[in-house]
Amino acid sequence: MTAILETRGLDKHFGGLHVTNGVDFSLSDGEIHCLIGPNGAGKSTFFRLLIGEYTPERGQVLYRGEDITALKPFERVRRGLSVKFQVPGIFPGLTVSHNLEIALQHHLEGSSLGAEIRRLLAFLNLADSAGERAGTLSHGQKQWLEIGMAISLKPRLLLLDEPTAGMSPAETFATGEMVQALNRDGVAILAIEHDMAFVRQIAQRVTVLHVGRIFAQGTTDEIVANEAVAAIYLGETEAPRRTEDA
Template sequence: MTPLLETRALSKHFGGLHVTNDVNFTLAAGEIHCLIGPNGAGKSTFFRLLLGEYTPERGQILYAGEDITALKPFARIRRGMSVKFQVPGIFPSLSVAHNLEIALQHHLEGASLGAEIRRLLAFLNLSAAASERAGNLSHGQKQWLEIGMAISLKPRLLLLDEPTAGMSPDETFATGAMVQALNRDGVAVLAIEHDMAFVRQIAQRVTVLHVGRIFAQGTTDAIIADERVAAIYLGETDAPPLRSVADA
C-alpha cells in the first residue's frame, strides 16, 4: 500500500549543521506514530519540513503518493494535513466556543455549525467551559482546545508537537484517549513526544531521531528495551548508525 506520508533522503542544514540528514520515513494511513529523541535531534525541523515551513536542500516529501515537496503550507493543509504546535495558538480573549467557531466558520454554518461546536466541546471535555474566555483555561484545557481547532478541518493526518508538555498525568492520559478516538475515526497521527507513558499509551510504531538521522524504529516496547536508545538520552552515543528494531 502507498504510505500516507513518506520522506525520501530528506535533508536540511543550517550552515554546516545537518539538522535533518537523509531521513527516509513512512507513515501508513490510519497509523499512530510517535517521533522521539533527545533535544537537538532534529524533530522540530523535520516537522517544519513536513509542513512546508522549511525547504529541504534535497530529498522528497510525498503525501498519499503525491510529491508535495514544493507545495506551500496552505496547500498541504487543503490536502488533509493539520498541526497542533507545542505552544497553544488559541485566541485568549475569546470564548472557548468562539475559538472553535472561528476554526469551523469556513466549512459550516447555521445549525450544522452549532452542532459541530457542541460535538467538539463534548469530545474535548470542554462543554462546561464553552462560554469562558480561552485565556482563563488551564494549560491542559488550552492544549485540548487547540487540538479541537486542528481537527475541525477533518484531517487525514494530524501532526502533534509535544501535545502533553506541562500536563498532569490525568490530563496526559485523557489526551491519549482523545488521540485514540480520533484514530478510530480514521485519522493518522504523527506526534513528537517526550513523555514515554503517553508514547506507550498511543503509539503503534516509534521512530527515534538522533543528530538528524533515524536511529531506531519499532514498537514502543522494543524501543524502550533498546539499551542504545537509552544511551543517546544519556548522551553516551555521538554518531549512531541507522538501526531497525524488530517488532515485539
C-alpha cells in the same frame, strides 16, 4: 499498509550543520506513530519540513503519493494535513465556543455549525467551559482547544508537536484517549513527544531520531528495550552540538 506520509532522502542544513540527514520515513494510513529523540536530534526541523515551514536542500515529502515538497503550509492543510503546535495558537480573548466557531466558519453554517461546536466541546472535555474566555483555561485545556481547532477541518493526517508538554498525568492520559478516538475515526497521527508514558499509551510504532538520522524504529516495547536508544538518552553516545532543537 499504504503510506499516507513519506520522506525520501530528506536533507536540511543550517550553515555548516547537517540537521536532517537523508531521512527516509514512512507513516502508514490510519497509524499512530511517535517521533522521539534526545535534544538536538533534529525532530523540530523534521517537523517543519513536513508542514512546509522549511524547504529541504534535497529530498521529497510525499502526502498520499503526491509530492508536496514545494507546497506552502496552507496548501498542505487544504489537502487534509493538519497541525497542532506545542504552544497553543488560540484566541485568548474570545470564548472557547467562539474559537471553535472561527475554525469551522468556512465549512459549516447555521444549525450544522452549532451542532459541530457542541460535538467538539464534548469530545474535548470543554463543554462546561464553552462560555469562558479561552485565556482563562488551564494549560491542558488550552492544548485540547487547539486540538479541537486542528481537527475541525476533519484532516486525514494530524501532526502533533509535543501535545502533552506541561500537562498533569491525568490531562496527559485524557489527551491520549482523544488521540486514540481520532485514530479510530480514521485519522493518521504523527506525534513528536518526550513523555514516554504517553508514547506507550498511544503509539503503534516509534521512530527515534539522533543527529539528524533515523536511529531506530519499532514498537514501543522494542524501543524501550533497545540499549543503544537508552544510551543516547543517557548521554553515553556523543552527539555533535546543534543550534536546532528538536
